[in-house]
Structures are given as C-alpha cells and as structure tokens.
Amino acid sequence: DVKVTQSSRYLVKRTGEKVFLECVQDMDHENMFWYRQDPGLGLRLIYFSYDVKMKEKGDIPEGYSVSREKKERFSLILESASTNQTSMYLCASSLYPLAKNIQYFGAGTRLSVL
Amino acid sequence: EDQVTQSPEALRLQEGESSSLNCSYTVSGLRGLFWYRQDPGKGPEFLFTLYSAGEEKEKERLKATLTKKESFLHITAPKPEDSATYLCAVQAGGGSQGNLIFGKGTKLSVKP
16 A cells, blocks of 8 residues: 655644655655645645656745655745645655556645744 | 536535535546545545546445546445545646646535
C-alpha cells in the first residue's frame, strides 16, 4: 500500500511565525503535491514537484514556498504565517509517467494561525 | 476554463435507499476522471479512475460511470458506513501534466 505521511495532524502557530509542514511518501513516486482545503472552496493546489529540487506553482502559491531535497520528502513552508492561512493542508504523491497518475493523499495537517 | 461541478452539495439517504451523485465537467481533453472518498478530518481515499466515455467501475456498493460530459457515482443499498464526502476530480489534457481539478464534493449521510 502507498503511504503518504504528514508529520503533524494538528498545529497551532502565531501570526508571523515561520511554519514547516513535512510530507514523506514511501513508494518512490516522482510527483508530490501540496493542497489546502477550505469549506466551500474545495481542494486548491498550492505547489507541486515532478523531481528532486524541482517545483512549480499551483493555483494559490502566494505566501508559500516549498522544498524537495530528497525524492521522498516534500516540505511546505509558510514564511510568515497569517490568519488567512488557517486551513487543512493535504499532501499527495503520484507515479508518473507510467502509471495512471492516481494521487494518494496523506491524512492532512489542520493548521490554526492565531 | 477547466471546471468540475458536483451535485448535490449534500445528500441524505435512509439505509438501503439507492441514489446517484453527479460530477459534470468542462475540460480541454479529458485524460482521466477520479473519484475519492473523504471521511471527516482525514485525507481523500482513492476509489476509481475512468478514462473514456462508456467506461464503468464497481466496488462493493459503488459504481462509477462516465460520459463525455459527466460522471455518476451510483450507490446501491447504502449503509451508514458509506457516509462521507465524495470528491470528483479531472485531469485535463492541457496545462501542467498530472494536475487534478477537484469539485467541491457531495456530502453523503446515510441514516440507519
């Protein structure tokens, strides 16, 4: 079974703090993704990566950055957390280009910024 | 603009009452349509992938179908444990490869 592990289920941070969300997958997938999920807005793509040290902006990259130093690990960074970044953050990974590009998700990190 | 719309937003069923969830899409060249199940406080769990009109997939009480404009998730004789939010997503032919466009989901509640 594919396993995508997010380091924290719940986080509480203060406005202005630098926040790191970590994601690790154990299936040697090339692609990794960070989404946020908000009521009424659905899942929105923040950043994604198709290879080590490679990153591309998704639909809502403002206020975020990412790092992928190793194939299995993809980090989301909030440089200076703000209250409007309170959300559920979901990491996903997929195998490309051979497979059907199914994205497998982690359990999510619920971040509250006070 | 690529778009995915799910209906209804919420659906309440009695145990055993069959129904269908709808996912309509407008994309430039469909590469795949995906159904996920999401339980409260958890990440989405993959259910099905459909690639071409006329394709059908089944798993237990769930059956997914695909036409050129929409997909249906049919739930036959649902049980309370089927209660969850069901998400539909499409992968379009243009733009960044591999990216999914998600609908906002249908929240299903099945009462005993």
